[in-house]
Amino acid sequence: MFALKVARRYLLSNPSQTLLLIAGVALGVTVFIFITALIAGLAVRLTDQVTGDSAHVSLEPPTRVARVLAGPDLPVESVALVSTFQRKQIRDWPMIVQLLRANPAVSAISPQISGSAFLAKSEAVSPVSILGVDSQGIDAISQITPKIISGDGDLGADGLLIGVRMAEDLGLSAGQSILLRTDRGVERQLTVKGVFRTGLQSLDERVAFMSLQTARPLFVLPEGVTNIEVKLKNPDDARAVARFLAGATGLRATPWQEKNLSLEDALTAQGQTGTLIQIFSLISIIIGVASALVLSAYRRRGEVGIMRAFGVPGGFILWVFLLQGLIIGLVGALIGCASGYGLCLWLQGIVKPDGTSALPIAPEQGGYVAALVLTTLGAVIASILPARSASRVDPLEAIQQ
Structure with a gap:
């Protein structure tokens, strides 16, 4: 040319x-x-x-609302009240876990029982968020066991893992006993099996881990779980996966972006x-x-x-x-x-x-x-x-x- x-x-x-x-x-x-x-x-x-120490998608039971009842057999309109004592739970969680395992976008799954409680030692009392997890999958969402600085991650039947700040506030160390009182009014003496340090204040100061089997009687949940936490191979897919899971399971699926709008x-x-x-x-x-x-x-x-x-x-x-x-x-x-x-x-x-x-x-x-x-x-x-x-x-x- x-x-x-x-x-x-x-x-x-x-x-x-x-x-x-x-x-x-x-x-x-x-x-x-x-x-x-x-x-x-x-x-x-x-x-x-x-998202390194949190789930990309959280599955929870759908929100229950009071329903207005009306009909020819009712002289006046009535309201069907929703019990505030009965915990919302996912009863068919094993089937949902199988569904999640078949999804190629999912990398880790953690069925959990979460609830609020108090830890008491002598006169010291501290509020705590309890996470009951599968003993074999404690690191599915957050890498906890590699960050244990004393004790180990073997929860057993009465074990508890707590953060280093909580341990310092209550004067606890691995091997000591502590009284736990849940928001369901159930008390139990547990043993601190390990103390971890993640560097995140929210985890180190306010979160404790126990096994699912230990959490069930404490929170009066003999069958179901309160939430299922999901990790994805690509965090950017969280919204699309959440929409799919919400439609497939009928649960409330929340992607991590909605929890971190800022x-x-x-x-x-x-x-x-x-x-x-x-x-x-x-x-x-x-x-x-x-x-x-x-x-x-x-x-x-x-x-x-x-x-x-x-x-x-x-x-x-x-x-x-x-x-x-x-x-x-x-x-x-x-x-x-x-x-x-x-x-x-x-x-x-x-x-x-x-x-x-x-x-x-x-x-x-x-x-x-x-x-x-x-x-x-x-x-x-x-x-x-x-x-x-x-x-x-x-x-x-x-x-x-």
């Missing part, structure tokens, strides 16, 4: 300017990729921190900020390419005029400048993608003393295809104005100049 040869010759006739222009495009693409990878990595880290708002605002930075990067690329090609078209008015005088059509001139923009954008974008990926890998390799990455960055989510396509397209668009200007040059006027 002759137009491509002419475009390449124009670019090579001033190599320093062409290299500087390509370097500017590559720098803009590098910034685009870095921002994209940083925003994605920060979102992943924040999501992991929030985090979701923050991630949305963060993503919008990143998008603005990306847009400004593309605008700077377009302005740079357009200004360079405008100057090139002005300097080559004489050459363009001679070509037009020899009968070269304006469409050919148009293609020459469009191809210059295409080459600059494509080469600069390829170099920028490579340098951006290398920068992200290097930054990811910088680790803190605890072994975690110092900068939350995800090189694999740098938006390379988008950067390549948008930059190349932007460079072509930037070349349209100078290309149209060059194609409309009056041959006589250009040669006289």
Whole structure:
């Protein structure tokens, strides 16, 4: 294609300017990729921190409401009251667990009995949230046993795992006995089998774990469970999976996003900020390419005029400048993608003393295809104005100049 040869010759006739222009495009693409990878990595880290020790979807019994009864046998309207003492529970939870295990999006399942209670030792009393869990799956949702600092995770028939802050407040240690009084009015003497430290105040200060078998008589639930906690392979699928489970089971399914609306708002605002930075990067690329090609078209008015005088059509001139923009954008974008990926890998390799990455960055989510396509397209668009200007040059006027 002759137009491509002419475009390449124009670019090579001033190599320093062409290299500087390509370097500017590559720098803009590098910034685009870095921002994209940083925003994605920060979102992943924040999501992991929030959902690392909590469920992605929580299944609970549907909310019961009072019903108004009316009919020919009733002289006046009556209200069917809902008992506040009877605990809401999931009676057919084994069938639901089987359904969850067949779902490829699910990575872990934890049927639980949750309730409120008080721990009492001598005159010290502390409120506590009890989680009755399967002894074999205590780490299904939260990694508790690896964080035990004293004792072990063998709950047994009367065992209790408590957080380090609760242990300090009550003066407890592994092996000691403690009286537990539930909100159902049931009391039992339990043994602290282990003390854990997760680093989360809500867990370390207010949550205690026991086995499902121990929790049943304490909360008067001989058959069912109060909730089923679900972990997913991809936390972003929580809303879709929650909708499916709600329809399939009739239970109330709550995704983690609805429990952390402030985090979701923050991630949305963060993503919008990143998008603005990306847009400004593309605008700077377009302005740079357009200004360079405008100057090139002005300097080559004489050459363009001679070509037009020899009968070269304006469409050919148009293609020459469009191809210059295409080459600059494509080469600069390829170099920028490579340098951006290398920068992200290097930054990811910088680790803190605890072994975690110092900068939350995800090189694999740098938006390379988008950067390549948008930059190349932007460079072509930037070349349209100078290309149209060059194609409309009056041959006589250009040669006289």
